[in-house]
Amino acid sequence: MLELFIYGIVLGGIISLGAVGLTLVYGIIRFANFAHGDLMTGGAYIALFLVTGLLSWIGVPDVIFSPLSFGVRMVIAFPIAMFLIGCVAIITDRILFKKLREKKSSAVIMAMSSLGAAFIMRMIILIIWGADSLFYRPGVLRPALDLPLHVKIRPDQIFILVAVSVLIAALHIFLNNSKMGKAMRATADNMDLALVSGIDTERIIIWTWGIGGALAAAGGMLYGIDVQLHPYMGWNFLIPIFAATILGTIGNMYGALVGGLVIGVAQQMSTAFLLPTYKPAVAFVIMILILLIRPKGIFGGSS
Numbered sequence: 164m165l166e167l168f169i170y171g172i173v174l175g176g177i178i179s180l181g182a183v184g185l186t187l188v189y190g191i192i193r194f195a196n197f198a199h200g201d202l203m204t205g206g207a208y209i210a211l212f213l214v215t216g217l218l219s220w221i222g223v224p225d226v227i228f229s230p231l232s233f234g235v236r237m238v239i240a241f242p243i244a245m246f247l248i249g250c251v252a253i254i255t256d257r258i259l260f261k262k263l264r265e266k267k268s269s270a271v272i273m274a275m276s277s278l279g280a281a282f283i284m285r286m287i288i289l290i291i292w293g294a295d296s297l298f299y300r301p302g303v304l305r306p307a308l309d310l311p312l313h314v315k316i317r318p319d320q321i322f323i324l325v326a327v328s329v330l331i332a333a334l335h336i337f338l339n340n341s342k343m344g345k346a347m348r349a350t351a352d353n354m355d356l357a358l359v360s361g362i363d364t365e366r367i368i369i370w371t372w373g374i375g376g377a378l379a380a381a382g383g384m385l386y387g388i389d390v391q392l393h394p395y396m397g398w399n400f401l402i403p404i405f406a407a408t409i410l411g412t413i414g415n416m417y418g419a420l421v422g423g424l425v426i427g428v429a430q431q432m433s434t435a436f437l438l439p440t441y442k443p444a445v446a447f448v449i450m451i452l453i454l455l456i457r458p459k460g461i462f463g464g465s466s
Contacts, residue, residue: 166314167431173320173389175427176327180382181400182407182419183334184375190351190414191371192264194273198255198281199379200397200404201288206248206380207387207396208288213240214299225300230308230318232300233388241384245377252376253369255280261368281398288394296393323385330381331420334374338416343370351414402443403430406450412460421461425449 185199214236219225227234259280263273307315338344350357350367358364383397407426411418429449430442437445453460 164432164435165312166316167435168428169314169316170320171428171431172424173316173323173427174431175424176324177382177386177389177423178400178403178407178427179420179423180327180330180378180385181404182411182423183331183416184378184382185404186408186411186414186416186419187347187351187371187378188375189408191347191354191368192260194260194270195277195405196375197274197278197401198284199277199375200399200401201281201284202248202252202376202379202397203383203386203400204288204392204394204397205251205284205383206244207383207392208292209244209247209380210237210240210384210387211292211297211299211392213243227300230306231322232319237299237388241381244384245380248380249373249375249377252372252379256368256372285394285398292394294394296391298391299387319388323389326381326385330378334378334416343367347371399443402450403427403446406446406453409450410453410460412463415460415462418460418462 181199181203184202185196188194188196188199214225214233218236218239223236223239225234225236228238259276260273263276268276307317308321309315338348346357346362347367347370349360350362350364354364357367379397382400386396386400403426404423407422408419409422410425411420411422426446426449430445433442433445457463
C-alpha cells in the first residue's frame with residue numbers, strides 16, 4: 164500500500180500541473196476549458212517530434228542521463244515544448260475565445276467551443292502520429308530502486324516529483340514576487356477593479372493562457388516519460404484534472420495542487436481493490452461527492 168501511495172503522489176503531481184493551469188485560466192476568464200487535456204497531449208507529442216525527429220536530424224547526440232531513461236534531447240525538448248504549447252494556447256484564445264468574450268457569449272458556449280478545439284487538436288495528432296502508443300525511447304527500461312519498507316520506485320518517477328516541485332515553486336515565486344504575477348492575482352480577484360486600476364487585463368489573459376498551456380505541456384511530457392504517449396492521454400486526464408480543480412476550490416492554485424495529489428493517490432490506491440481500468444471512475448466519484456458535500460471545494464469555505 165505504501166508503494167501505491169508513492170505512485171499516487173507521482174500521478175498526482177502530473178494531475179496537479181494540469182489542474183493548476185486549468186484553475187489559473189478559470190480564475191481569470193471564468194470558463195471551463197475542455198481543451199486543456201489535449202494541450203497536455205500536444206506537449207507530449209511536440210517533445211516526441213523534437214526528441215526522435217528534429218534534434219536527431221540536426222545531429223544532437225542523445226546522451227542518456229543514467230539511471231534515467233532519457234537524455235540530452237529530452238532536456239532540450241522540455242522547455243521548447245512548454246513554450247510552443249503556451250503559444251498554441253494563446254493563439255487559440257486570440258482566434259476563438261477572445262472573439263466569444265467580445266460577443267459576451269455564455270459560459271456554455273465558451274465550454275462547447277473549447278470542446279470543439281479539443282477535438283481539432285486531437286484529430287491533428289491522430290493524423291500526424293496515428294493512434295498507436297509511442298515511447299520517447301523504445302526498449303529503454305531502467306530498473307527500479309529499492310527503498311526502505313520494500314518500496315520500489317523508478318528513477319524517472321523521482322525525476323517527475325522533482326520536476327513538478329520545481330515548476331510549482333517557480334510559479335509560486337512568479338505569482339508572489341513579480342509585477343506580472345501580482346497583476347494576475349489582482350485580475351483574478353476582481354477583473355473590473357484591476358481594469359480601473361490601470362492593469363492591462365488583455366495582457367494578463369495572454370500571460371495566463373501561456374502559463375496554463377506551458378504547465379499542461381509539462382504534465383503531458385512527464386506522463387509520457389513515466390508511461391507512454393497516445394492521442395487520448397490528455398482526454399483521459401480531463402476528469403481527474405477537473406476533479407482536482409473542484410476539490411481544491413476553483414481558482415485556487417494551491418488548492419489545485421492539493422486536489423491533484425489527493426486524486427492521484429486515490430486513483431492509485433484504488434487499484435488495490437479495483438481493476439486499473441476503474442481509476443478514472445474514482446476521480447469522477449470524488450468530484451461528485453465534493454460537489455454534493457462541499458461545492459466550493461476544500462479551500463472555499465462553507466457553502
